[in-house]
Amino acid sequence: MQQKVVIELKIKCSKCRSKALKIVAVQNGITKFGFEPENRNRMVIIGDGIIDAAGLALSLRKKLGYADLVSVEEVEEES
Structure with a gap:
């Protein structure tokens, strides 16, 4: 299972x-x-398993001042 996260910066x-x-x-x-x-x-982020999307958005917000979590969804793995 892969997960796709979109974050607005x-x-x-x-x-x-x-x-x-x-x-x-x-x-x-x-x-x-x-x-x-x-x-x-x-920013589009794809990862294996479950990504800590909220933690990632928080880290970006601390360093850059603004980061908004737009979407989190499952994607099919590419072969």
Whole structure:
């Protein structure tokens, strides 16, 4: 089972974007992450098992000032 989490951020500069990516990269169970191409303020995170989405949003909020949890859903695993 994989889980997809979408978090809305307020990215002001490339340093903030880099900081957000570093915070997500060190979390356990995350396999893919990045920003949506059409909305550069939305981060999409995909991980194996259950991701602590609320804890992740809280960590981003502490470092960046704003992070809103948009959605959490199950996705089918790619083969």
